[in-house]
Amino acid sequence: MSSVTPDDPAAPRPLRRDAERNRALILAAAREVFAAQGLDAGFDEVARVAGVGVGTVYRRFPERGDLVEALFQEEVDAVVARAQEAAADPDPWHGLAGFLRWGAEAQAADRGLAQVLAAAGHGHERVAQGRDRLAPAVDALVRHAQEAGVLRPDVGGLDLGLAVAMIGRVGGPERAELRERFTALVLDGLCVRRDAPTPLPPVLPTEEDMAQVFEPVRRPR
Amino acid sequence: MSSVTPDDPAAPRPLRRDAERNRALILAAAREVFAAQGLDAGFDEVARVAGVGVGTVYRRFPERGDLVEALFQEEVDAVVARAQEAAADPDPWHGLAGFLRWGAEAQAADRGLAQVLAAAGHGHERVAQGRDRLAPAVDALVRHAQEAGVLRPDVGGLDLGLAVAMIGRVGGPERAELRERFTALVLDGLCVRRDAPTPLPPVLPTEEDMAQVFEPVRRPR
DNA sequence: AAGAAAACGGAAAGACGGTTCCACTTCGCT
DNA sequence: AGCGAAGTGGAACCGTCTTTCCGTTTTCTT
Structure with a gap:
């Protein structure tokens, strides 16, 4: 049979x-x-x-990598989706700014995500694939804003990715206002033209915030 | 006797x-x-x-802290000296930009320095003193540039410190050109007014650079 | 319902890095 | 030169995290 x-x-x-x-x-x-x-x-x-x-x-x-791969495939999907959504925004600058803000927040809230996006290419096969799915989406977002004439033409998708990574490390999980501040600052550097600086959120950084750039979360034992 | x-x-x-x-x-x-x-x-x-x-x-x-204290007192001195030198620059913007560049480079070249500046206040008495010597110097640099009307008035000394820390982590020890790129970008966000973006160094980031934001040096075993 | 195979849990073994301790050496003094 | 104290090196110890292994339990099939 x-x-x-x-x-x-x-x-x-x-x-x-x-x-x-x-x-x-x-x-x-x-x-x-x-x-x-x-x-x-x-x-x-x-x-x-x-x-x-x-x-x-x-x-x-x-292997640890197997767990990482299985886990972050879906997280990368979320980032790709958010990038596409941002690229489809009728106001390209608004879309770009929103993605930068959101991405920084996502990395700050999830140390694992930050590490896996960074480590892409060093080893894990499927994680690298995920990064390769991500890159075009971010590139499209960047190109879109550049074609609309609002984003300076000399930056690329990886600049944006690095900026997200950089800002995501500032201030620790609790200090989102502080990341807002740096997001606004970097956006003022990314735009093609502006007269006066965009007002920053009025939160002044404290000494402790600086430590977060280097030691995001001390494992509590 | x-x-x-x-x-x-x-x-x-x-x-x-x-x-x-x-x-x-x-x-x-x-x-x-x-x-x-x-x-x-x-x-x-x-x-x-x-x-x-x-x-x-x-x-x-x-204690590990004893070694750190003894070691970095002098390194902090160097940073303070550089900040004062920058504040005395006849062109305040040039001084500020130079300090940002130099500071990012110093942190990139010396992971320990970066960590000790960040960790100041958490524990180590004399390291905290060092940070307290550093803060006024950076504040003066910032105030100077603001009084000259070239630096946006809504940033403080710690914003500059955080920016240095942020940029210092980009690209690993080898990729100074990449840090130049981000320094230029952030400076364009920090200035009071500009028409066209300041041209960036033409080095495009590579995928590997991103990993450096998170894992600056893998201990080689 | 019963037997075989897959999966489970957690104790035990192993690998690793930080810290301590003490038999031996070096130094400073007379 | 000789003696006591200060200093030294590195083997042994200890706690932590990783990985394996096997007696028991659960599931699937007939």
């Missing part, structure tokens, strides 16, 4: 139901832990949050 | 000659290692470079 499971040579065997459930739990836990502590958070922390044993995490994701 | 060593109650006993020599070797080694790897470099790496045993480092500097 015909077997119920046709011999699909590419079939990676479906996971058992409990395994599938745990896989989802692990991914959710990793999302939370990596966002808070960065990509080098301990595997047992992930396991603890997921409510499974460490061994389970290792069996499902033998 | 009068004793050769008067009972100075604050006298911390002079070090033996070999101890003094090793102290100097350790400081020189720490300067090198911290600049390359940051403040959390291993003590045994410092000991190896200095050509002494680990125990020697620990006896002379029981």
Whole structure:
């Protein structure tokens, strides 16, 4: 008779139901832990949050990279979507500014995302693919604003990406107003022409904010 | 007779000659290692470079902070001096721009300096003093440029400090041209008025540069 | 319902880096 | 030169994080 499971040579065997459930739990836990502590958070922390044993995490994701890849594919999707949305804004400058603000905020809120976008190309295959999906979207956003004559013509998509990364590191997760301030400042540098400076948010930085540029979150033990 | 060593109650006993020599070797080694790897470099790496045993480092500097303090007092002096020099520039804008460029470069070349300036206030007493010496100098530089009407009036000294820190992290030690690019961009945001954008250095960032924002130097094992 | 296979948990083993400690050396003094 | 104190080096220790392993549990199939 015909077997119920046709011999699909590419079939990676479906996971058992409990395994599938745990896989989802692990991914959710990793999302939370990596966002808070960065990509080098301990595997047992992930396991603890997921409510499974460490061994389970290792069996499902033998290398740290596997977990990272599975996790951030969707986060990259979100960034790409936001970039496309911004590029479609009828006011190109508004779209660009909104993306810069949003991107900085996203990186500040999620250390793991920041690290994975940066590390793209160094190793992880699928993460690099994600970055390659991202680049055209940002390029389009930049080109759009340049064709409208509002963004200076001598910057590229990677300039914008670097600016997002730079600003995202300022002030720690709590000090969004401070990032607003630097976003406004950089935007004043990015525009083609302006007479007076755009007013900055009136929050003056404190000494402590500076430390955040270098040590975003001290792992609380 | 009068004793050769008067009972100075604050006298911390002079070090033996070999101890003094090793102290100097350790400081020189720490300067090198911290600049390359940051403040959390291993003590045994410092000991190896200095050509002494680990125990020697620990006896002379029981806490990591002691070593940091002894080391960076002089580096802070250099920054203060540069800020004062910049404030005395007959062209205030030129002085400000030069300081921003120089500061970013100094931090990029010396991870330890970057971290110690940032961490000031969290702990280390004398490092905090250093930062407090630095702040007025930068404030003066900023005020000077503002009184000349070339720097936007709504930024403070700490904005400039944060900008230096931000830009210093871009591109890794090797990519100074890239930092030039961002310095020019931020300066265009900082000035009071400009018509056309100041031309940027024509170096386009590469994908790898982005990684440097987050992982400036991978310790080579 | 029963047997076989997959998956689980968490203890144990391993790798790694920071810190301590003490037998030995070097220095300074008489 | 000889003695005591200060200083030294690096092996051993300790805590932390990673990875493996295996006795038990859960699921799937018939």
